[in-house]
Amino acid sequence: MKFRNFKMVDYVVYGRGCFDQLDEILAPQRKGDAPMVYLLDHYFETNNELKARIPIRGNDILVIADVTHEPKTSYVDELAQMLKDKAGTVSGVIGIGGGSAMDLAKAVSIMMTNPGKAQDYQGWDLVKHPSVYKAGIPTLSGTGAEVSRTTVLTGPTRKLGMNSDFTPFNQIVLDPALIKDAPANQRFYTGMDCFIHCVESLKGTFINEFSRSYGEKAQDLCEEVFLHKSEWNDESDEQLMMASFAGGMSIAYSQVGVAHAVSYGLGYLLGTKHGIGNCIVFNHLEEYYPEGVATFHKMVARNNIYIPEGITKGLSDADFETMINVSLGMAPLWENALGKDWQSIMNKEKLRALYEKL
Numbered sequence: 168m169k170f171r172n173f174k175m176v177d178y179v180v181y182g183r184g185c186f187d188q189l190d191e192i193l194a195p196q197r198k199g200d201a202p203m204v205y206l207l208d209h210y211f212e213t214n215n216e217l218k219a220r221i222p223i224r225g226n227d228i229l230v231i232a233d234v235t236h237e238p239k240t241s242y243v244d245e246l247a248q249m250l251k252d253k254a255g256t257v258s259g260v261i262g263i264g265g266g267s268a269m270d271l272a273k274a275v276s277i278m279m280t281n282p283g284k285a286q287d288y289q290g291w292d293l294v295k296h297p298s299v300y301k302a303g304i305p306t307l308s309g310t311g312a313e314v315s316r317t318t319v320l321t322g323p324t325r326k327l328g329m330n331s332d333f334t335p336f337n338q339i340v341l342d343p344a345l346i347k348d349a350p351a352n353q354r355f356y357t358g359m360d361c362f363i364h365c366v367e368s369l370k371g372t373f374i375n376e377f378s379r380s381y382g383e384k385a386q387d388l389c390e391e392v393f394l395h396k397s398e399w400n401d402e403s404d405e406q407l408m409m410a411s412f413a414g415g416m417s418i419a420y421s422q423v424g425v426a427h428a429v430s431y432g433l434g435y436l437l438g439t440k441h442g443i444g445n446c447i448v449f450n451h452l453e454e455y456y457p458e459g460v461a462t463f464h465k466m467v468a469r470n471n472i473y474i475p476e477g478i479t480k481g482l483s484d485a486d487f488e489t490m491i492n493v494s495l496g497m498a499p500l501w502e503n504a505l506g507k508d509w510q511s512i513m514n515k516e517k518l519r520a521l522y523e524k525l
């Protein structure tokens with residue numbers, strides 16, 4: 168038995184208002200005139216209050232990151248090239264936003280020190296050199312991107328992360344006040360990503376006590392905020408932020424499962440975003456996760472959320488084939504969900520039937 172030795176985030180600061188310590192945290196990381204680069208989720212483009220609190224010093228660069236779509240390898244290359252042309256080298260890349268903005272920051276920081284194109288590093292342990300310093304600051308909680316060892320990217324031929332020991336952030340800043348104003352729908356879809364991480368980790372065959380300890384806590388916190396509390400308050404933000412962190416820690420040492428494997432196919436073909444895509448799929452996974460799906464349905468009803476239906480209506484055979492191939496390509500996810508003999512349980516016909524339900 169060989170156990171995974173996984174790389175974690177170097178530093179974590181947690182607390183309401185801790186974002187204002189960013190200047191002090193970054194000061195020792197500054198290398199001469201080389202700028203700090205802030206990749207700010209375009210959701211905050213007109214939020215002057217937040218922008219004014221970003222510690223822009225000297226020739227620091229603020230980039231409004233277009234995360235209308237989940238990050239593409241071409242966009243990563245474009246941003247890294249722009250920074251090289253503008254500054255030569257940078258002191259660090261700081262991602263402020265949801266999972267996409269944080270993943271973008273990880274990928275760009277890697278491409279500042281690694282040759283070639285971002286697509287060359289989609290896979291496991293392909294990154295050759297340490298990235299420049301990087302920090303992640305979530306403004307939406309649930310994806311676990313703040314703690315993960317990957318950065319999910321859509322490339323010309325596949326949707327796959329740069330999964331490596333050089334991918335986790337050097338620093339994360341967990342300030343619950345920053346997630347306060349997230350739109351309710353968005354907050355729910357992203358929060359459910361966390362809930363689904365927990366169910367898939369806890370019900371998977373890769374589970375161990377390390378993952379279970381984090382997964383159970385994260386699942387409790389999700390149920391607390393989306394099912395049991397009478398109203399959303401400051402404590403809810405704090406709980407959801409820690410749920411995301413713990414959910415991410417849980418899957419770091421296990422794996423996700425059926426909802427993620429199927430949702431990746433939707434994301435690749437239709438551009439469906441991760442959080443809502445997982446909800447669309449999980450909504451129909453009673454066969455695999457009966458208790459989790461029952462709880463999910465209660466949370467959907469309680470929060471008055473619409474989960475889209477019929478999104479694969481009218482797709483061609485070739486389209487279904489594409490989604491099926493992307494999905495079945497995620498072997499570790501299927502193995503975690505269904506065991507070593509997963510191919511005897513899940514096949515193209517069965518998966519097609521599932522996609523047709525969505």
Ligand code: ZN
Pocket residue numbers: 310360361364427441445
């Ligand atoms: Zn996820």
